[in-house]
Amino acid sequence: MRRIVLLLSLLVVHFAASCQSAPEKHYPLRAEVISVEAPRGLIVVKHGEIPGLMPAMTMQYQVADPKQIENLQPGDEISADLVVSEKKGLLEKITLVSKGDGKPSTGTSQHIPEKGELVPDFALSNQDGKPIHLHDYRGKTLLVTFIYTRCPVPDFCPRMNENFRGIQNALREKHAPVDQVAFLSISFDPEHDTPAVLKHYAAIYKRNASGQEGWDWQFAVPAVKDLPEVAHFFGLVIQPEQAQIVHSLSTTLIGPDGKIQAWYEGNEWKPGDVAQAILLAWSHT
Secondary structure, eight states: OHHHHHHHHHHHHHHHHHHHSOOOEEEEEEEEEEEEEGGGTEEEEEEOOBTTTBOSEEEEEEESOGGGGTTOOTTOEEEEEEEEOSSOEEEEEEEEEEOOOSSOSSOOBOOOOOTTOBOOOOEEEETTSOEEEGGGGTTSEEEEEEEOTTOOOTTTHHHHHHHHHHHHHHHHHTTOOGGGEEEEEEESOTTTOOHHHHHHHHHHHOOOOTTOOOOEEEEEEOOTTTHHHHHHHTTOOEETTTTEEEEOOEEEEEOTTSBEEEEEESSOOOHHHHHHHHHHHHHTO
16 A cells, blocks of 8 residues: 555656656757857857747857857858757757858847937837837836747747736835836737737736736837837847847836936846836936
8 A cells, every 4th residue: 555655656746747847849950150159158040930939030049058159150050959948948069060251141230228318209009009109108117128929938038028027026015106117018020919919918928916906018019110220229139131130138227207227138137136226217206
């Protein structure tokens, strides 16, 4: 009898462990190198569609072994495995396929948002199909980030969404006024992310406990013609020749006066730190 109980216990533990963590998935890809930051273990590559995962994309990836990218240059062609787990995506098994000339096939352009810059009155359409403008948020502290709904890499768009939820929870604990702080997630995929798609996507993340007042958190998209200007201002990298956005991460804190208070690149910032910065910006109004 004890043996049966022990076996059952082991089965339960095994079943629980298997439910808690999904297996890693591996996706082979071929790509052109756009830029390399070996000390940080980062590489920007331009790849075609990855069947079953994502459309063609120019994207910044973390690599499993930074030594594999130390000798790579822009323009090189590589093959690699994209490994996607529950928490992140990594490139591994990076192999040089052909050597380039040290220059990517397309140039890149980036504007770094500076504290004190006045944010233009960009026009967007939100998840309800209603037009909104950034100047609508004057008088509030606004946090802006960029996503696209088809993003499958956990430490990119999904992490930004969860970070926004974490910031909101931290602000609620500090009794920050809900009507004085707003959040805006802008899609850089206007051809796919229609208001209907954004509305469904927003519903996944905009959940509040019973009785809690919700934050002003809009999911919106610019017109195709306006996207390059919007993305460029907020620090996303752009390939001008192809009008293509490089899928990097950019989050901007805008004060009630419509001026930039802080800019956060990448995904290493902490929700608690940004919540504190929001409280500071709000307290100075």
